[in-house]
Amino acid sequence: MMAANITSEKIDLLIYGPIRPILENGFSDQYVVHRAETGDQLNQLPADVKQKLRGIAVTYHTMHAGKEELSQFPKLEMVASFGVGYDHVDCAYAREHNIVVSNTPDVLTEEVADVAMGLLIATLREFVKADKYLRSGLWQTQNYPLSVGSLRDRKVGFVGMGRIGQAIARRLEASRVPVVYHSRKPAAGVSYQHFPDLIEMAKAVDTLMVIVPGGASTAKIVNADVLKALGPRGVLINVARGSVVDEPALVAALKSGTILAAGLDVFANEPSVPEELKTMQNVVLLPHIGSASVVTRNAMDQLVVDNLKNWFAGKAPLTPVTETPVKGR
Ligand code: NAP
Numbered sequence: 001m002m003a004a005n006i007t008s009e010k011i012d013l014l015i016y017g018p019i020r021p022i023l024e025n026g027f028s029d030q031y032v033v034h035r036a037e038t039g040d041q042l043n044q045l046p047a048d049v050k051q052k053l054r055g056i057a058v059t060y061h062t063m064h065a066g067k068e069e070l071s072q073f074p075k076l077e078m079v080a081s082f083g084v085g086y087d088h089v090d091c092a093y094a095r096e097h098n099i100v101v102s103n104t105p106d107v108l109t110e111e112v113a114d115v116a117m118g119l120l121i122a123t124l125r126e127f128v129k130a131d132k133y134l135r136s137g138l139w140q141t142q143n144y145p146l147s148v149g150s151l152r153d154r155k156v157g158f159v160g161m162g163r164i165g166q167a168i169a170r171r172l173e174a175s176r177v178p179v180v181y182h183s184r185k186p187a188a189g190v191s192y193q194h195f196p197d198l199i200e201m202a203k204a205v206d207t208l209m210v211i212v213p214g215g216a217s218t219a220k221i222v223n224a225d226v227l228k229a230l231g232p233r234g235v236l237i238n239v240a241r242g243s244v245v246d247e248p249a250l251v252a253a254l255k256s257g258t259i260l261a262a263g264l265d266v267f268a269n270e271p272s273v274p275e276e277l278k279t280m281q282n283v284v285l286l287p288h289i290g291s292a293s294v295v296t297r298n299a300m301d302q303l304v305v306d307n308l309k310n311w312f313a314g315k316a317p318l319t320p321v322t323e324t325p326v327k328g329r
């Protein structure tokens with residue numbers, strides 16, 4: 001990406017998606033901040049605003065920033081996306097049009113790893129069912145039955161071993177649980193066994209921890225064959241993107257006993273969740289809360305603001321994505 005001219009002119013920005021205080025209050029009066037909380041509102045922005053807009057903060061992963069949206073802004077220089085995953089931003093279009101894209105890695109890594117570990121244990125040791133059991137008064141008559149699942153006799157196969165995968169793996173190592181992983185190439189500095197083939201890994205483990213980016217290259221890679229290879233003791237934890245798992249195949253595998261249980265923080269069509277999953281006793285369902293604490297979401301919002309401010313101060317954004325490398329700053 002080329003360096004943009006720095007002038008004393010006001011810089012027009014758009015907050016696209018939910019507006020939060022750090023975003024709202026983060027920009028000085030050198031900036032003019034416009035708002036579009038939905039795709040329709042973005043389409044309906046006045047023509048003169050579209051003409052002068054130079055930066056967009058995309059503030060939630062369900063806000064699509066594809067060619068249709070981005071091509072409405074001829075002077076667009078930067079898209080600062082909230083979240084480490086940016087499969088909702090068309091980076092190929094951005095690169096072609098000299099638009100730099102940033103995301104918010106690192107500041108959420110440990111938070112998401114905590115949730116993944118909690119979801120795994122809650123799924124194996126049936127926390128949600130046990131809580132309901134107590135509240136319903138059943139403990140007065142009988143102790144809660146022993147859980148079939150346990151972390152003690154498991155081997156966890158990671159689908160993805162990047163920043164968050166490694167943070168989850170550290171937690172499992174501390175819990176004395178063996179770890180292996182699948183990714184396209186071996187991860188630098190990681191000593192766990194690497195499986196180039198996902199089905200081969202699924203055969204070798206009883207638990208899958210899915211933590212890869214969404215998008216075309218990972219779409220439905222966890223399919224019926226992978227679930228079959230995982231087997232009847234199998235547990236699937238997905239904290240990545242719903243698109244990575246073939247959801248109907250997962251529902252069928254849970255119903256038929258092809259696998260034992262699942263813990264899901266993400267779904268194919270959020271916030272819609274298949275009704276069948278909601279009726280199952282062997283699943284734990286979370287509403288995409290991996291990074292959703294006040295402290296971590298504030299850090300993510302601040303990084304969105306700082307990325308934009310750096311760019312418009314003539315510097316490189318703090319965390320540009322690899323698809324749109326920054327040159328000349
Ligand atoms: P990262 O550091 O970029 O790691 C991504 C990992 O996935 C790498 O090991 C990468 O290895 C692997 N990978 C990428 N494409 C692959 C493919 N086609 N097949 C197999 N492996 C592939 O990313 P991160 O920071 O750990 O975040 C991972 C993802 O977690 C995000 O993109 C986001 O979608 C999701 N996430 C969810 C939540 C939540 O709230 N639930 C929160 C944060 C993040 P190779 O490149 O060698 O294949």
Ligand code: 8YV
Nearest residue numbers: 059060061082083084085291
């Ligand atoms: C957020 C996430 O929930 O960072 C990601 O990729 O999925 C989560 O941290 C999401 O980005 C909110 O839009």
